[in-house]
Amino acid sequence: MTRPDGPSAEGRGEPGRTAEGAADTLPKLLVRNARAHPRDVALREKQFGIWRSFTWAEYEARTRAFALGLQRLGLGAGDVIGLIGDNRPDWVMGEIAAHAIGARSLGVYRDALEEEVAYLLEFASAKAVIAEDEEQVDKLLNIGDRLPALRHIIFCDPRGMRKHEDPRLLPVTELVALGEAAHRADPEAWARLVAATRGEEVAILCTTSGTTARPKLAMLTGGAMVRHCAAYLTADPKGPEDEYVSVLPLPWIMEQIYAIGWGLLARMKVNFVEEPETMMADFREIGPTFVLFAPRVWEALAAEVRAKVMDASPLKRRIYEMGTRLGLEALDQGRRSSLADQLVFRALRDRLGFTRLRSAATGGAALGPDTFRFFQAMGVPLRQIYGQTETLGAYTVHRPGEVNQDTVGVAFTDEIETRILDPDPNGLGEIVTRHPNMFAGYFGVAETGDLREGWLHTGDAGYVDKAGHLVVIDRVKDMATTSRGDRFSPQYIENKLKFSPYVAEAVVLGDARPHLAAMICIRFPIVSKWAERNRIAFTTYTDLASRPEVTELLRQEVEKVNATLPAPQRIQDFLLLYKELDADDEELTRTRKVRRGVINEKYGGIIEAMYRGDAAIPVDTTIAFQDGTKQRIRTTLKVVSMRQPIAMAAE
Incomplete structure (x- = not known):
């Protein structure tokens, strides 16, 4: 095209x-x-x-x-x-x-x-x-x-x-x-x-993600923006022949970096789609050479691919499965499979608009390793970036030939310093960083505990691996330990669950509890398509999530994830929530990060009932929609134990 x-x-x-x-x-x-x-x-x-x-x-x-x-x-x-x-x-x-x-x-x-x-x-x-x-x-x-x-x-x-x-x-x-x-x-x-x-004057007030409270306004100077974009371009060069499609929200720091900073510095062409609904069609028409998607977008694309495969003929499904298997095996050996490319991946790249990609990135939150490997096997030059609003966005990236889905790479330049504060015996501690182009403070806030002696305390837990790459595990405050002393990262397990095409969001529980449990939101467009193909009647999201056939489907997905985890980190109980988590309900940030404090407070009764051993949890609540209308929800949530089969409804 x-x-x-x-x-x-x-x-x-x-x-x-x-x-x-x-x-x-x-x-x-x-x-x-x-x-x-x-x-x-x-x-x-x-x-x-x-x-x-x-x-x-x-x-x-x-x-x-x-x-x-x-x-x-x-x-x-x-x-x-x-x-x-x-x-x-x-x-x-x-x-x-x-x-x-x-x-x-x-x-x-x-x-x-x-x-x-x-x-x-x-x-x-x-x-x-x-x-x-x-x-x-x-x-x-x-x-x-x-x-x-x-x-x-x-x-x-x-x-x-x-x-x-x-x-x-x-x-x-x-x-x-x-x-x-x-x-x-x-x-x-x-x-x-x-x-x-003047470069030293504050030019941009950029909202932080606000995972724990209302977002703060980071003050960014024009000079810092220009210098940091230039540093980034030394690690991932761009020029006037490069094409970029601006699809992520412009208030987010990384879209500011690409659509404005890189556009002006590298003269990279910036394209704006007609409507959010036409995004992928417009994206394919441009055929960009660089793309940044948030993890939720990569996850949705991977889920959409697998959903379309489910609708394909048995022969096409077998070809897809064989091609994907060959591609992942070749990736593990540090190479590309030409046969997998011919069978599956070349057509997929064209369908998604990725044919001309020379560089691709994911950032803003953690991307599950399974999703990362899927796109790499497809031939998408995907790399992780890591940063915060206060650091003018990303400051680490994978260098070519050094991509590792378990890390976020290395700093753009030697001027960017990163270290681990108070590491434990395994080297795990809080990530702190500093560089010459940091933010100038928070608007309307005289002092902040996040910035000490020039070092930004990110609140993220991580370590540096033997290759010198930074590994980010989770938020420090979100790192959890069961009552039996088993430490785990909820985010890591949630990302594994979201690799499933049927899972839109997941919240993993277990801190100070005897075992892990999960609350899961189904990906309604795909699960509804699956239900229609299997002649399962339903009316609403809540009704579909309550169907025993859907529960069994999700149980199988949880079993797949459990098989990849050590025994203490396996999910023993889960339920399907009656609604999707929503930023409008303050359950997610605008960049789709889980607000765990809000979740624990809002669904505290449900969580307590799960750990109390209740097999069924009655719910009678009201949800509000964007247009101001409200709907009463009355349902019963079934708690699924991974130790026993699900009783299916009688025909």
Whole structure:
């Protein structure tokens, strides 16, 4: 399949050099690229089924109009400008424009609920928000009374906006018109703004993951962003011929690094899909050379592949199983299987849009080793990265030829220091790190215990292996020990469970308990397809999860995982939850990490009943949906013991 336009004729640049001299802020990098390469494609966006390209000159011109328009509205140095919506060129341009006038950008996740949006914007005293569409504008208007500092709501998509008459509302077309008028009146104003930007000034307020409490706002300077992106590019070089599809949320630090930092430094083309629902189709049209997916996306892709195989003919299933087996065996021997490639993997890479990949990464949380090995066997050049928002995102990565699914690689440069604090006899302790491009502190917080003498205490448990690679086990506070003294990592076992196409989420229990147990959420689209094929009637997620046939199916998956674990770490009891874990219910972070404190509190009664030995646990509760509607759930959760068979319903 052809891409919207061909690759640049230029070779890979020298990304490290771009962080030197005057280009120490994102606006300066944009201006330099627009001057040196005005007609080269910088960004693409798919609209109404057609890819629209932005050259560097167009990228700069619209960003300039945004910046001068914001200045005309009275915004300037030290102000906070929020951005909320899908990944779009206007988001990127709006962020760089905010930096150009000395303001600070604050990205808010598009699916954040009104309470989360209100907290972040109120805490930061945001004076303006660039919102994508009516959905996001409605959130802002509903919480307007809580945001006394908010003076301007700039919306990009005018559909559905005629009914609103709030004086704070301003269409992006009017903002651009203001900026263009300002440029005509003073053609040098933009150049003065950009020249005045300073690398040591805070440019980005980036939300932390918030696994234990409300997210904090890490203050990131423009210079640190540029320098750290340049350091990363020494470990994973990119250039103008590289293609990237921006699909992960732009408020997340790693999407900031790739879609903005790498895009400006390496002039890597950044592509924006039309809608989340068209992501994989648009992804395949571009055929990117680099991709970063969060573990949940890699897991979902692996599950989707196996689900499609289940629907295939017996012959195709046998071919897939043989090809996968050959591929994994070859991977264990440090090579690729050409036969497996011909039988299965070449077609799979094409179907997923991975044919042109030269580099791929996973980060933000741990990826199960089984999923990692599956994609490596497929020929995807997948590597682990590791970092925190406070460290400007990732600072370790696998080097080519040194990929190990059990580690997160080594530091980008010698300037990045990592050590293990208070290691036990096996070398396991808390990971602490420091480098020259760390965050500048938390917004609105005078002191933080996370940063001591320049070292960031990550809260993650890990060790350094014999090859010098960093191995991350779990959060320190989440490392658990049974009442019998057996230590285990819940996250490690959960990732093994999620390799199953039928498991969407899992929470492994057992800290200070006699044995391990698990609460499992089924992957509804795949389990429902399995149920339909097996003529199992059901109505809702809750009804499907309660079916004894589904319970037996999941029991078999748990048995497979148990067979790979030492006896003390095997799951002895499990149940299927009546609902999926949801970030809107604060059970997961926006990056899909389990909030164990919330889980233990919310499902405490169910957990106690499991360990009490109850075979059936009645549930009578109410769940709320995004549209505000509520539904009463009345069901009985069956606790499955791995020591006895399941009684199937009579025909």
